[in-house]
Amino acid sequence: MTNDRPLLVIAGGGTGGHLYPGLAVTEAMKSLRPEFEFVVYGTTRPIDKKLAEHRKIRLVEQSVQAIPRKPGQVWPFLKGWFKSVKQAKRDFQARPPAAVLGLGGYAAGPPLSAALKLKIPTALFNPDAIPGVANRRYAYKVNRVFIQWRETHDRFGRSPHVYCTGCPVRPEFLTATREQGLRALKLDSNKKTVLITGASQGAWSINAAMVELMDLWRENPDWQFIHLTGSADLTMCKEKYREAKLSPVVLAFTEHMPLCMAAADIVLSRAGASTLAEITAVGRSSILMPYPFDKKKHQLANAKILTDHHAAVLVEDANNPAANAKKLRKELGDLMKSEHRRLRMAEVAAAMGRHDAGQKIAESLLEIAGLEHPE
Numbered sequence: 001m002t003n004d005r006p007l008l009v010i011a012g013g014g015t016g017g018h019l020y021p022g023l024a025v026t027e028a029m030k031s032l033r034p035e036f037e038f039v040v041y042g043t044t045r046p047i048d049k050k051l052a053e054h055r056k057i058r059l060v061e062q063s064v065q066a067i068p069r070k071p072g073q074v075w076p077f078l079k080g081w082f083k084s085v086k087q088a089k090r091d092f093q094a095r096p097p098a099a100v101l102g103l104g105g106y107a108a109g110p111p112l113s114a115a116l117k118l119k120i121p122t123a124l125f126n127p128d129a130i131p132g133v134a135n136r137r138y139a140y141k142v143n144r145v146f147i148q149w150r151e152t153h154d155r156f157g158r159s160p161h162v163y164c165t166g167c168p169v170r171p172e173f174l175t176a177t178r179e180q181g182l183r184a185l186k187l188d189s190n191k192k193t194v195l196i197t198g199a200s201q202g203a204w205s206i207n208a209a210m211v212e213l214m215d216l217w218r219e220n221p222d223w224q225f226i227h228l229t230g231s232a233d234l235t236m237c238k239e240k241y242r243e244a245k246l247s248p249v250v251l252a253f254t255e256h257m258p259l260c261m262a263a264a265d266i267v268l269s270r271a272g273a274s275t276l277a278e279i280t281a282v283g284r285s286s287i288l289m290p291y292p293f294d295k296k297k298h299q300l301a302n303a304k305i306l307t308d309h310h311a312a313v314l315v316e317d318a319n320n321p322a323a324n325a326k327k328l329r330k331e332l333g334d335l336m337k338s339e340h341r342r343l344r345m346a347e348v349a350a351a352m353g354r355h356d357a358g359q360k361i362a363e364s365l366l367e368i369a370g371l372e373h374p375e
Contacts (some may be wrong), residue, residue: 005037007095008365010057011111012103013042016200017272019051021125022103024168025365026057028358032366032373036098041088041111047200054255062087066106067133084110092118098369101125101361102142104135112138121368125361127167127273129301131155143368146361148273148354149305165361166354167277172258174281174355181263184256185249187224192336194225195264199272200253202230205319206268206289207237212325214244216333223336226260228253258282265342266335268328271303277357280311283350285342287331289324292317311349 008029010022019042026038039058042048052059064084068077088111100115102108102124115122122142126135129149139145139156147153148167156162182189198206207229217225226249229237234252241248254260261267261282269275271290279286288306290299306312313335315327335342366373 003037003095005035006033006098006369006371007037007039009039009041009092009097009100009111009115010103011041011100012105012108013040013048014045014105014107015272016047016051017127017274018103018105018107019048020170020274021127021168021277022101023051023055023057024170024358025101025125025361026055027171028168028362029365032359032362033371041084041107043107060087060091062107062110064106064110081110085113088114089117092120096120098371099123099365101365102134102138104128104132106134109134109138112142116141121365121370123361123365123368125167126152126156127277128152128298129273129305130296130298132298144364146364148277148357151305163360163364165364166357167274168358168361169274169277169281170258171358173261173278176258176262176282178262181259181261184259185226185263187226187249187263191222191224192265193263194223194266194268194332194336195228195260196225197228197257197260197267197269197275198230199270199275200230202228202233202252203270203289203291204233205292205317205321205324206270207233208321209324209328211237211240212321213329213332214240214246216329217246217248218244220336224248226263227251228260266332268332271299271306273302276302276306277353280306280349280353281355283346283353285335285345285349286312287315287328287335288312289315289317292319306349306352309348309352311345311352313345 012018029036040052041060044061062084063080065077065080068074099121102112123144124142125146127148145162146165150164231252238250267284267286271288288303290303303314307314313331363373
């Protein structure tokens, strides 16, 4: 028995930053065409399973691995690549998708390759200021490329199929209120709030710097904070706060980031593309500490788009707790003291946000699939 419902394949995963925009597109597609079904071709990392199961979307765990950096990793990579392409091709022949949307990263490659061979409509979403290897490779082969920032357009050369849509965020980011966030997290509505996050994996250098800033928190009793540590540093951070007699909200990870962001007056975070989309969607002042170990400095390029518009403060990560704490003590302390500056930065950030990104991409996917969408 065949399934006649249209299918959208989301290709990519491994981190929340890769998956969340694609999942936001599925929400937008549901509102346009409720009969659609969805499947994620992701990785074996736990975050993929957690996010897909939460939304009741089927996950295909691919055997493909990250692009190798050492000669000894080439054969395992090729073996996983061809196995994943073969699996996707077999699946698509059995049930052709209406379209395949690649989200960048190594998990996006095999489904895109299979779809291109079968002449299935394809598109790429590129949220970063600087395109990654996979997106540069496929940009001239797919039907459309969607980008978050206008500054990225020229990096795709002369490709005529690049559309600046912004980065899709979950609908909750557009509806959550400060009051809802404070209530859900059991925070004091009479205090200001700092949200500290190293993204879904956590960030040791940020967590270690926070441990060095216990004096800053004690000196500002009219402020409270939420610290998302990642699983590796959760116990350490909790113990340090307990020793300092401080009681922030400390979590390894949360699916309720919209509420955390809504509750915040300042966001201290990495500069992943989807995180910046969330900050601008909600409209919050921020201090950005880009991931420092990427040779191509993708997160630094992302951060500079906001800082060039004076929507955020850039603090480069020295990967040294004391050095990071010294810089953060000044920048965070200054921002905590100046309500006017916080509000101005938040206003600029909000003006940069694109609330209709998910819908624009969903509509465009329907167009390349030859399907109608409501006006």
